[in-house]
Amino acid sequence: AAVKTLSVATTTSVSRGILLSIRHYCKKTPAKLRVSEAVSGADLGAKVKVQGWVRSVRAQKANLFLHVNDGSSLLSLQVVASSELNDPLLTFGSAVEVTGTLRKSPHQNQPVELEAQQIHVVGECNPVDFPFKIKERHGLEYIRQFPHLRCRTNAFSSLLRIRSEAATAVHSYFKENGFVQIHTPVITSNDCEGAGELFQVENEEEENFFSVPAFLTVSGQLHLEVMSGAFSRVYTFGPTFRAENSQSRRHLAEFYMVEAEVSFTQSLEDLTKVMEDMFRSATEHVLAHCAEDVDLFHKHVTPGHRVSPEGRLFNLAIDILNRSSEKFAFPTDWGCDLQTEHEKYLVKHCGNIPVFVTDYPYDLKPFYARDNQDHPEHTAAAVDLLVPGVGELCGGSLREERLDLLRARLEEAGLEDTYSWYLDLRRFGSVPHGGFGLGFERYLQCILGVDNIKDVIPFPRFSHSCLL
Ligand code: 4AD
Numbered sequence: 001a002a003v004k005t006l007s008v009a010t011t012t013s014v015s016r017g018i019l020l021s022i023r024h025y026c027k028k029t030p031a032k033l034r035v036s037e038a039v040s041g042a043d044l045g046a047k048v049k050v051q052g053w054v055r056s057v058r059a060q061k062a063n064l065f066l067h068v069n070d071g072s073s074l075l076s077l078q079v080v081a082s083s084e085l086n087d088p089l090l091t092f093g094s095a096v097e098v099t100g101t102l103r104k105s106p107h108q109n110q111p112v113e114l115e116a117q118q119i120h121v122v123g124e125c126n127p128v129d130f131p132f133k134i135k136e137r138h139g140l141e142y143i144r145q146f147p148h149l150r151c152r153t154n155a156f157s158s159l160l161r162i163r164s165e166a167a168t169a170v171h172s173y174f175k176e177n178g179f180v181q182i183h184t185p186v187i188t189s190n191d192c193e194g195a196g197e198l199f200q201v202e203n204e205e206e207e208n209f210f211s212v213p214a215f216l217t218v219s220g221q222l223h224l225e226v227m228s229g230a231f232s233r234v235y236t237f238g239p240t241f242r243a244e245n246s247q248s249r250r251h252l253a254e255f256y257m258v259e260a261e262v263s264f265t266q267s268l269e270d271l272t273k274v275m276e277d278m279f280r281s282a283t284e285h286v287l288a289h290c291a292e293d294v295d296l297f298h299k300h301v302t303p304g305h306r307v308s309p310e311g312r313l314f315n316l317a318i319d320i321l322n323r324s325s326e327k328f329a330f331p332t333d334w335g336c337d338l339q340t341e342h343e344k345y346l347v348k349h350c351g352n353i354p355v356f357v358t359d360y361p362y363d364l365k366p367f368y369a370r371d372n373q374d375h376p377e378h379t380a381a382a383v384d385l386l387v388p389g390v391g392e393l394c395g396g397s398l399r400e401e402r403l404d405l406l407r408a409r410l411e412e413a414g415l416e417d418t419y420s421w422y423l424d425l426r427r428f429g430s431v432p433h434g435g436f437g438l439g440f441e442r443y444l445q446c447i448l449g450v451d452n453i454k455d456v457i458p459f460p461r462f463s464h465s466c467l468l
Contacts, residue, residue, distance in 0.1 A: 078107075182223065186238070365397060
C-alpha cells in the first residue's frame with residue numbers, strides 16, 4: 001500500500017528518493033534515472049537504470065569504462081563494468097540502457113559512477129559513417145552540416161539547453177511583471193513593418209483560400225496593440241518570418257521574436273526600462289541555471305554589465321560615427337539608417353556594453369511610430385538596443401496614438417483602408433502606448449558570444465536553405 005500511495009507522487013524529488021529506497025529494499029525493478037539525477041549523488045547505493053548515448057568507451061584490462069549522456073545535463077555518467085560485458089556494438093554514439101548500482105567514484109572530478117551489472121545496446125552506431133569522432137573537437141561550422149545529428153554534440157546540446165532555459169526566463173519575467181501572454185497569429189494579412197519582406201501563404205488546391213492575400217507574420221506588434229487596449233501589458237513570443245535575402249551572421253528567414261506592448265507609457269524611458277529589466281532578468285536566470293553549459297562559451301555579457309541607463313540620441317550616434325577615424329562602408333549622414341558596422345562601432349565606443357539609440361529620423365521608421373513634434377529635426381520616438389557582438393538586438397517605439405496624425409500618415413502611404421481597424425483603436429479609448437521586439441536568437445548570440453545566428457536555433461532557415 002505504501003508503494004502504491006507513493007508512486008502517485010513520484011514528481012517531487014523527496015518522494016522519488018523514498019520510492020527509490022523502497023524499490024531498492026524490495027529488490028524489484030531498478031528505478032529509471034536521468035543522468036543529471038544519477039550524477040547528483042542523491043541515490044548512492046541504489047540499483048538504477050540509465051538510458052542514453054555513449055560519449056566515450058575505453059576497455060582497460062579487466063574493466064570497461066563508458067560515458068553515457070542523455071541530454072539532461074552537460075555531464076555524462078561514468079559507467080564501470082567488467083570487460084565481460086564488452087560488446088563490439090558498444091561504440092561512440094550508440095544508444096544504451098545500463099542497469100547497475102550507483103557508487104562513490106574514486107575520481108575527484110567525477111564523484112559518482114555506475115557499476116554496471118547489465119549493458120544493453122538499444123541502437124548501434126557505425127563509427128565509420130558517424131560524422132562525429134570520439135575525442136575530436138568539432139567546430140560549430142562543421143557540425144552545422146548535420147542538422148539532424150548536431151544535437152548529439154556537447155556544444156550544440158548545451159546551446160539548446162540554454163535556449164530552453166532562456167525561453168523559460170523570458171516567460172517568467174513577463175509573468176512576474178503582470179503581462180498577459182497573447183498568441184498572435186502566424187498567418188496574417190498585414191505587413192506590419194512595411195518593408196515588403198513577406199512570405200505569401202498559398203493553398204495548392206484552392207486559389208485565394210483566405211479571399212485576401214495572406215502572409216507569414218513579420219511581427220505580432222499590431223495584434224499586440226489590439227490587446228494592449230484591453231489588458232494594458234501584453235507580450236508574445238513566437239516564430240517570425242522575413243524574406244530577407246541575406247546570408248549574414250545575424251539574419252534568418254525564420255526567427256523567434258519576443259514582443260511586448262505597454263499601455264499608458266509616457267516616454268521612451270518607460271519602454272527602455274522594460275527592455276533593460278527583461279534583458280538583465282533573463283541573463284541572470286540563464287547564468288544561474290545553466291552555469292556548466294554557459295561555461296562552454298565565451299560570454300560577451302556578464303551579470304556585472306549594465307545596459308546603458310540613459311538613451312543616446314540618434315544625433316549623438318551620428319556625431320560619434322562622423323568624428324571617428326574608422327572607415328565605414330556605408331554613409332553616416334543624418335537621415336541614413338545605422339548599419340551593422342555602425343552599431344558595432346557605437347557599442348565599442350561606449351565601452352562594449354549594451355546601449356540604447358533613440359529618436360531616429362522619422363522617415364526611417366514605419367507608419368506606426370510616434371512623431372516627435374517637439375524635436376528640431378523630424379524624428380520619431382523610436383529606440384534600438386545595440387549590444388556587443390551583434391549590433392541591433394531590440395527595436396521599439398512609442399506608437400502614434402493621435403488619430404489625426406496617424407490617419408494623415410496612412411493616407412500619405414495609401415493605406416487608410418487597409419488599416420481602418422487600426423485607426424479604430426485610436427477612435428475608441430486610445431491611450432499613449434509603446435512596445436518593442438527582441439530577436440531571441442540575437443539575444444543568445446550576444447550572451448554566449450556565438451558568431452553565427454545559425455548556431456543558436458535548432459533548424460535554421462535562410463535564403464537557399466531549408467534543410468529537413
Ligand atoms: O526592429 P524590428 O524589425 O521590429 C519589429 O518588428 C517591431 N514591430 C517589433 C515591435 O515593436 N513589436 O525587429 C525586432 C528585432 C530586431 O531588433 C532583431 O533583433 C530581430 O527582431 N530581427 C531578426 N532576427 C533574426 N533574423 C532577422 N531576419 C531579423 N529581423 C529582425
